[in-house]
Amino acid sequence: MCDVCGCGQHDHEHEHSHFVVSDDTTKKNVEIKKSLFSENDRVARSNREHFDRHGILAINLISSPGSGKTTLLEKTIEALKDELKIGVLEGDIETERDAERVRAKGAAAVQLTTGGACHLEAPLVHKGFHALEKQMEGYPDILFIENVGNLVCPSSFYLGEHIRVVLISVPEGEDKPAKYPKAFKTSDVFIITKSDLLPYFDFDVEKVKKEALSLNPNLKIFVVSAKTGEGLDEWFNFLREKVQEKKAAKVEG
């Protein structure tokens, strides 16, 4: 099992304090120099170790509400459920039925209760993952984490994922990469969704791709439609390939 909740071994980060000034005997200045995210990041690293130990590929999906995260998950589960075990942690608060929607397609899913928060944090993912392990009586090959619908906060919180995916749907407009640079800089994959709507919107795919790549040259980009199926095979193949890489790394490790 894992560390954070005391269910396994854990390298505790030992804290050292550095005393800088000590002008009088009762007052001391303690140097801290720690990121405000350090506790989240510590738990995220432990999540990541946990995923790695079981050869699980973890994917964090971030987008504005309604960009098509859950719909893409539904399509992905339909297509891959016979070859891969899929688990979903559902953090979206837009619709309470997102966990039910993916369960109906045949994946294990746990709804995370964020209490109205605008993003997921690593400790909640840790807790949710244990619930998912119980539900599955084992481990998934792919763990999808559907983040809260929000393009700002989730980019600041590492959850322990191997791949971060940012999604923009065609109706949202082509200025999104410029408006949310952090989401693009911290992601590995960019998916343009609802491509079936391209004829009805001013959305220059090449221009958006170029802009996204100028923020992050390593982005892998997909253009998909859950409605027509365009681009979905490329996405599925990408997932198959990444799962294989993960399994191979586990065998070697």
Next chain:
Amino acid sequence: MHETSLAMGLLDSLNQMAEREKAKKVLKVRVKIGKLSGIVVDSFVFAFNALKEQFPKLAGAELIVEETPTLYRCRACGHEFEVETVFFPECPKCGSVDLELLSGEELEVVDAEIEV
């Protein structure tokens, strides 16, 4: 947005530090917040002050926030410049977009003053 949870995390870690140092109380804590960090400083301070009462050793702690500017260095011509916007700029001297961010994303607890 997530100012409350960050403030709570800060209070938790200060409280642990106070225990470790056997401090009677924490007097001051200094944090650096960059303009690009996405944190609304007023909300963060508000949350800190609202939540600190829960921790006896922190109830009187003063939060000092240093806001750091968004500073870039141009890799093409070496020019360093500050911007006010959160959008990715170009170099005002040569127009290049090959820029290195020098500061602006900080979200760091620098130090604290404690009474022992």
